[in-house]
Amino acid sequence: AQSVAQPEDQVNVAEGNPLTVKCTYSVSGNPYLFWYVQYPNRGLQFLLKYITGDNLVKGSYGFEAEFNKSQTSFHLKKPSALVSDSALYFCAVRDMRNDYKLSFGAGTTVTVRA
């Protein structure tokens, strides 16, 4: 079965520093991978997805993610973090048996300090 893992519960960075949120995946076949962000007391918002093509995917709010097949990773990155990036981030992978179904990681809380 496909799954994603987010090895860090929390990531703390200073404003202006690079931000990385890690995600590794386990699937058979080619993965469809997604990143979502959740602000307090809100639903999840789509950030970006990898389906095929370039390994570096650009998304909303200045975020990008790098797909690495050999390391089975899909890390989310932002070159210069903002305090407003403080939120809960989820990685997700498409279910290969039911292609409309996503499986989510446990989430990583990002705190950006001023």
Added chain:
Amino acid sequence: DVKVTQSSRYLVKRTGEKVFLECVQDMDHENMFWYRQDPGLGLRLIYFSYDVKMKEKGDIPEGYSVSREKKERFSLILESASTNQTSMYLCASSFISYGYTFGSGTRLTVV
């Protein structure tokens, strides 16, 4: 933009009550989902529907049922609410595998 609307942001219900959580989407998506979100557990799929009157169990369907009589509406039903169903409930819709659009969530407290 696709909108997914959940009827209540906050609900407080008593143990044993029958609870209805409503979700409506406005983009003619075939697929709709109900998740619950708990700290440290991420999102867990309760039920999903890929067409009107069609439903499939997700990972944690016990204690829940769903109804999809119209394409735009997907209801989650707690037959007899219990305190362990206190959680954040998220509805989502999607078109094929292009990712989900989520509602704002309903925070349910069962007392």
